[in-house]
Amino acid sequence: MRRRIFIRNSAFAGLGATVLPPLFGYQKNNKFFMQEDFPITIATWNFPNASKRAGELLAAGATALDAVEQGVMVEEANLKNTTVGKGGAPDRDGNVTLDACIIAPDGNAGAVVYLKNNTHAVSVARKVMEETPHVMLAGEGADQFAREKGFEKENLLTPSSEAAYNEWLKKKEYKPIINIENHDTIGMLCIDKNGDLAGACSTSGLSYKMNGRVGDSPIIGSGLFLDNEVGGAVATGMGEAIMKNVSSFLVVELMRQGNSPQEACETAVKRIIDKNPNYKEFQAAIIAINKKGEIGSYCIQKGFSYVKYQNNTNTNISSKYYM
Secondary structure (H helix, E strand, O other): OHHHHHHHHHHHHHHOOOOHHHHEEEEEOOEEEEOOOOOEEEEEEOOHHHHHHHHHHHHOOOOHHHHHHHHHHHHHOOOOOOOOOOOOOOOOOOOOOEEEEEEOOOOOEEEEEEEOOOOOHHHHHHHHHHHOOOOEEEHHHHHHHHHHOOOOOOOOOOHHHHHHHHHHOOOOOOOOOOOOOOOOOEEEEEEOOOOOEEEEEEEOOOOOOOOOOOOOOOOEOOOEEEEOOOEEEEEEEOHHHHHHHOHHHHHHHHHHOOOOHHHHHHHHHHHHHHHOOOHHHOOEEEEEEEOOOOEEEEEOOOOOEEEEEEOOEEEEEEOEEOO
16 A cells, blocks of 8 residues: 555656646645646626636636636626716716726726716726725725726716606616616626636616625625635625625635635525515525635525526526525
8 A cells, every 4th residue: 555655656757847737726624626627717697708718818827816807807898887987877866876886816906986077987996905005995086096097987878868867867776686787786706827816896886876885895805705725605796785794705614614705605695684684676696606616695575586608608697596
């Protein structure tokens, strides 16, 4: 037996350091995990163009951080998407205001809230992360910072979103609509070829929200959280319920304790349900991925899905749900 172990160990040693990295992933608790299924991109809802953009960049050797930024930017610039970026539904006073955050593999993070006049809130958030001593900038300060960094001032209220707003003004009825993507978010997680994890989240918030409202999306630990040794999670839906439960952080901590991504998502969503007697009136959903590439998803109401891009293929996957 000892002779066989010696021969096996000698064979691995002979391969050399240049061979081992492509064959094996990270080491955790003395276990090696194969990297053959990396890279992987997952994103909330069915945003295939965003996930494809990120996935193709990863396949070409991009870092997870670059991929999540570029992937989210696709939807920020999509004028048909009234949940994110330019063309997003305005607040009750007619202002389009954006929230976004981004987290790098080393845990560094940046966020912007109540950002006006900038399509690519995720890119401004990355600049906050990389070029300031802060994590979050808000309102006029965030806009000023964007101008200083070369982002051009834009009018985010498109003719179609303005027309929808004018129609809303006739009744001024505010009621979130379950599983209608005109009040939701893009959250994305990427694992690159090196097994490193990054995440980003961007939204224009609830349609016709109160002026100044900020949801969970830009809040580190609520709308997005990751630990490069464990995994990551992103949330979507009713931001107030998600924020009060710090849901993405909870999912990552549960995975750290040994729960699968699916188990962790289910526990976090059920905690939201337990804390909100009116849970039947709104949606909350979470997706997660661990360092082995295992994926989980859970939501309150039937109808939520997420998209996965892996091995040059986009797959829209219906989430497990509570009711």
